[in-house]
Amino acid sequence: MEILMAFVIGILFMSATYLMLSKSLLRIIIGTGLLSHGAHLLILTMGGLKRGSAPLLGEHAEHYTDPLPQALILTAIVISFGVTAFFLVLAYRSYQELGTDNVEDMKGTEPND
C-alpha cells in the first residue's frame, strides 16, 4: 500500500512541477494546489498506513491508528486552502492591473538598474 501511495505522490509532484513551470498564472496556481496535495498525502503515508480502530481508550483494540498525521493534514489543508485563495485573488488583481497572466511578461525589476 505504501509503495502505491509513493507512486501516487510522485505523480502528483511531477504534474505539480510541470504545471508550475508553465507560463500561465492559473496553471501555476493549480500546480501549487497539486504540490500541497502531494505533501499532505505524504504525511498520511509517513505516519504508516495501518488498519486499526479509533485511538480511544474505551475501544480495547489490538491496533490503533495514529491520529497525529490526520491532525497535521487537517491543519496543512486549511493553510494551503487559505494560501490558494489568496493566490487566486492576487492573480486576478494583477491580471487587472498588469494586463497579463503570462509570467514571462512579469520579468524584470525597476527601470533604473
Added chain:
Amino acid sequence: MTNLIILPILIPLLTGAVLICLNKSIMAQRIVAVFSSIAAMTASFFIIKKVHADGVQALNMGSWDAPFGITLVSDMFSALLVFTTNIIAFVCLLYSFKSIGDQREKHYYYPVFFFLLVGVNGAFTTGDIFNLFVFFEVMLMSSYVLLVLGGTKIQLRESIKYLLVNVISSALFVIAVAYLYSVVGTLNMAHISERIDELSGNGMPGIITVIAVMFLIVFGLKGAIFPLFFWMPGSYYAPPAPVLALFGALLTKVGVYSITRTYTLFFYHDQEFTFQLLSILAILSIVVGVIGAIAYWDIKKIVIYNIIVAVGVILYGVSVMSPDSLTGSVYYLVHDMIIKAALFLLVGIMISITGTSNLNHFSGLIRRYPVLAWTFFVAALALAGIPPLSGFVGKLLIVKGGFEEQSFLGAAIVLMSSLLVLFSIMKIFINGFWGQQPADKGEVKAPIKWLLVSPVILVAISALFGINSEAFLPYISQAADTLLNPDIYIKAVLKE
C-alpha cells in the same frame, strides 16, 4: 511553568483582532497599536529576566504533557530574539505613522502588522516542529498582505514571485516534517532531539542527514542563504520602507533562527557533512552578498544584499559550533536585526526626500539634513563592525571561534567581507551625502523630524549594545550555552 512566555504571541494576536474592528478610525488604531506594542515589549523583557534567573521556561498548552501536546519553550536565545523583535516592531510602528499613508492605514495595515508579529514571535517561541510550520504560515500570510498592500504594479508583480517561492518552500517544509515524523515518531523538538540521539549511536543514520539537508533548504529559502536567495532582492525592493524594515530585520532572521535551532538541537551528531555543507553555503552567501552590495548603485539594493552577507556571517558562526563562535552568532544576530531595521528606515527617509533610490541621481544631502547623515554614518560603521559599535563584538567572537577551530579560510572571508561591506555602505554616504547639492534652491526642506526618531532610537540601542557589551554578554553566553548543550533544553521541556 509560567504563562508569561505566551504573552508575546497573545498580545499581538488580540491586538490584531481588535484593530480589524477599528479600521475606520486611524487615530484609535494608532493608540491601541502603540500601547499593545509597549505591552509586548515589557512582557518579553520580563521573559528575559525570568529565563536568566530560572533557566529555560516551558509551557505545555492546554496542560497536555510535554511530548504529546504543543509546548512553547523560551530559552535565552528565543527570549532575546523575541525582545529584539518587539523593539523593532515598536520602532517601525512609530515610523509608519508618518510614512505609510492613510490608504494603507484604513486598509488593515496595522492588524496585518500585528499578525506578522504573532507569526514571528510564535516561530521564535514554539517548541514543536509542526507548530513552527503553522507560525511560519501565519507570518508568511501576513507578509504576503503587507507586501501587496497598496497594489502598485511592482508590488503585484513581486508578490506573485514571493508567494510562489514560499508556497513551494512550505510544501517542502511539510514534506521534511513528514519524513522526520516517520523516523522519530514525535513532533516535540526536545523529544525529537532525544530520539535522534538514541538513533545516532555510531554516527547519524543517512536518512537523518537527508532530513537535515531538507530543513536547510526549507529554512534557507526563508533565510536567503546562497543558492536560495534569488527571490529576495526583487521582492524586498517592492514594499515601502517600514514594511521593508520589518521584512529585512525579522523574516530572514526567522529562517536563520530555525536553521540554528534545528542544527544545534537535532543534527549535531554528524558534523562532518551537514555542518560542512552549512559552512560552505554560509561562506558563499557572504561572497555573493558582498558582490551584490558592491555592484549596485541603488541604495535599497545595497542594503538588501547586505542582508545576505549578515546571514552568511551568522550561519558561519553556527557551523563552526564552538562556544565562542556561537556566542558571536547570537550576538551578531541580535545586532543585525537592530541595525538592518535602522538602515532600511534611513534608506526610506532618503528615498522620501529625494524621490529616488538611485545613487547617481542625488548628492549633498548632508547640508540640509545633518542629523540624518550622521545617524546613517554611525549605522554604517556599526554594520561593518567598527569598534566600539555592536557589529564588532559579534564578528570578533565569530572570527576567534573560526580560528580556534582551524577554519582559517572562512574566518578570513568573514574578516575581508567587513571591509567590503564598509565600502558598499560608504559608497552611499560618499555619493549621497557628500558632494554638490542640487541647484534648485527653492526646494523646501522635507519634514523628516518624526521619521528620524525611529532610526535614531535603533542606532542608539545598537551603540549601547556595542559599547556596553560586557553587560549583555552574560545573557548572550547563556543563549549560546543552551545551544551547545541540548540537554539543558531537553530537560527543561521533558522534565526528566
